[in-house]
Amino acid sequence: MLVVRAVALATALSVALAGCGRASRGPEGGEGASGTDSARQRPVVVLQGVDATTLDPAGHAETPAYNILNNIYDTLIYRNQDMKLEPGLATEWRTLNDTTWELKLREGVRFHNGDPFNAYDVKATIERIIDPEEASPRRNNLSAVQEVRVIDDYTVHIITSVPYPILPNRLANEHVISAEYLAEYGKEHLANNPMGTGPYRFVRWVKQEEVVLEANPDYWRGAPQIQQVIFRPVPEAATRISQIQTGQADIAVNIPANQVEALRNDSRVRIVEVPSVRVIYVAVQTRRGGILANPTFRRALAHAIDGEALIEKVLMGNGYLMATALTPQHFGFNPDLQPYRYDPDLARQLLAEAGYQGEEIQFDTPSGRYAMDKEMAEAIAGQLAQVGVNVRIQVNEWGNHVDLMTSREQKGIYILGWGNATWDADGTLSPLLFGDGAFSSYESPEVDELILRARSTMDPAERERLYHEALRMIHEDAAHLIDWRQKDVYATSTRIHWLPRSDEEINLFSATWAG
Numbered sequence: 001m002l003v004v005r006a007v008a009l010a011t012a013l014s015v016a017l018a019g020c021g022r023a024s025r026g027p028e029g030g031e032g033a034s035g036t037d038s039a040r041q042r043p044v045v046v047l048q049g050v051d052a053t054t055l056d057p058a059g060h061a062e063t064p065a066y067n068i069l070n071n072i073y074d075t076l077i078y079r080n081q082d083m084k085l086e087p088g089l090a091t092e093w094r095t096l097n098d099t100t101w102e103l104k105l106r107e108g109v110r111f112h113n114g115d116p117f118n119a120y121d122v123k124a125t126i127e128r129i130i131d132p133e134e135a136s137p138r139r140n141n142l143s144a145v146q147e148v149r150v151i152d153d154y155t156v157h158i159i160t161s162v163p164y165p166i167l168p169n170r171l172a173n174e175h176v177i178s179a180e181y182l183a184e185y186g187k188e189h190l191a192n193n194p195m196g197t198g199p200y201r202f203v204r205w206v207k208q209e210e211v212v213l214e215a216n217p218d219y220w221r222g223a224p225q226i227q228q229v230i231f232r233p234v235p236e237a238a239t240r241i242s243q244i245q246t247g248q249a250d251i252a253v254n255i256p257a258n259q260v261e262a263l264r265n266d267s268r269v270r271i272v273e274v275p276s277v278r279v280i281y282v283a284v285q286t287r288r289g290g291i292l293a294n295p296t297f298r299r300a301l302a303h304a305i306d307g308e309a310l311i312e313k314v315l316m317g318n319g320y321l322m323a324t325a326l327t328p329q330h331f332g333f334n335p336d337l338q339p340y341r342y343d344p345d346l347a348r349q350l351l352a353e354a355g356y357q358g359e360e361i362q363f364d365t366p367s368g369r370y371a372m373d374k375e376m377a378e379a380i381a382g383q384l385a386q387v388g389v390n391v392r393i394q395v396n397e398w399g400n401h402v403d404l405m406t407s408r409e410q411k412g413i414y415i416l417g418w419g420n421a422t423w424d425a426d427g428t429l430s431p432l433l434f435g436d437g438a439f440s441s442y443e444s445p446e447v448d449e450l451i452l453r454a455r456s457t458m459d460p461a462e463r464e465r466l467y468h469e470a471l472r473m474i475h476e477d478a479a480h481l482i483d484w485r486q487k488d489v490y491a492t493s494t495r496i497h498w499l500p501r502s503d504e505e506i507n508l509f510s511a512t513w514a515g
Contacts, residue, residue, distance in 0.1 A: 057175035059136065113178070164455065165463070276487060
């Protein structure tokens with residue numbers, strides 16, 4: 001039986017705050033940090049590459065939306081700056097048997113409208129995600145969950161259909177909504193007017209312009225130091241950089257590699273970076289038949305791509321070539337696999353064997369969502385053209401790009417990224433490479449069976465063996481043509497202190513005024 005117990009409340013709060021990387025501070029409004037009072041009254045502005053597609057916690061599977069919602073909502077289990085699990089809205093979790101988890105919930109927490117948090121909110125949150133009629137893109141995250149039982153106001157039992165060892169990892173990524181708020185206003189209202197228990201309250205969302213949040217003075221972990229936060233979508237990296245330099249913004253994502261050194265010498269800017277949980281990849285639509293369904297053709301494409309040159313010349317060294325969509329820090333990573341070697345002669349040979357006749361291959365990419373995403377797509381298309389593959393690039397607005405993947409309407413190859421913050425192989429394989437995965441364009445009954453067996457196996461050594469085999473088969477099938485691990489590079493203003501996280505969370509509760 002696995003048991004995780006919370007320490008006394010005061011100690012738990014201290015640990016939670018320390019895990020967030022908060023600097024010590026004096027009373028609200030006091031001095032001790034640089035900058036004038038008027039400067040501190042201005043909102044902290046965060047620039048992401050794209051806007052959220054929705055503000056419904058169950059309606060998305062994307063980091064831009066998650067970053068906004070993570071400041072409005074809490075999770076049952078919290079992952080701290082060191083990526084370790086600690087109590088959140090749940091103070092304790094344990095297995096009663098192989099398929100039953102018991103969670104003890106934190107008392108005294110209130111939603112932003114004043115309603116108390118309790119077990120019925122947990123039940124509503126999870127049941128929405130697993131309900132097939134809701135069609136949540138997060139459903140695979142909790143698909144093993146069969147039932148949520150309310151034992152009392154602050155105790156829930158989560159029943160799984162099979163043993164599910166990574167349930168705590170999954171719960172650390174799911175934001176808890178108010179059951180009463182959902183019942184009263186409905187999910188369409190929730191998607192545009194989120195209301196949680198988190199450090200910031202929602203003020204307004206002007207789509208494609210800004211999301212405005214204000215500090216929650218009654219937050220159970222203490223009031224945030226930053227009083228107002230604005231998230232803005234700015235696809236152009238040059239514009240994001242300019243707004244940091246001119247004091248219009250305070251945090252900007254995805255700083256291009258070729259700008260980093262110059263910005264390090266700019267006294268108005270801080271550069272902060274961290275190896276990311278996110279792996280960017282070029283996937284192949286294998287479900288629609290035609291030449292892309294032929295693994296020989298896919299292997300030809302993989303051998304035509306010079307990954308090392310792309311990392312060096314396009315990303316300026318700010319990336320890491322990978323064999324699969326898992327990093328070495330993920331449980332289940334297979335160290336025996338290597339990226340496809342660049343071999344254009346072999347690529348041409350395999351193209352002939354596959355019977356390629358010059359069919360046009362559509363290559364879908366976003367622009368501004370990931371560092372140098374469109375530029376990587378253009379460079380890859382150029383390399384494929386050198387071996388005779390006819391590629392047409394289609395640049396998509398981010399929301400349309402996501403819709404294209406989840407609707408399975410994509411017809412060729414495409415760039416997408418996945419930030420698996422469960423730090424477990426299931427968090428990548430289930431959504432991306434399982435037959436029914438929300439973002440899967442790959443199908444293999446043999447791989448599906450391995451993923452299902454690993455998901456329901458409590459023995460870590462056996463789970464690891466199953467994941468190694470699944471990854472080997474996926475790699476041999478060339479389901480992904482190239483994978484690279486992102487290095488997250490941010491620019492910040494000098495008036496705040498904020499540390500990036502490997503899981504890409506932009507957590508403003510941890511931000512303080514610089515001093």
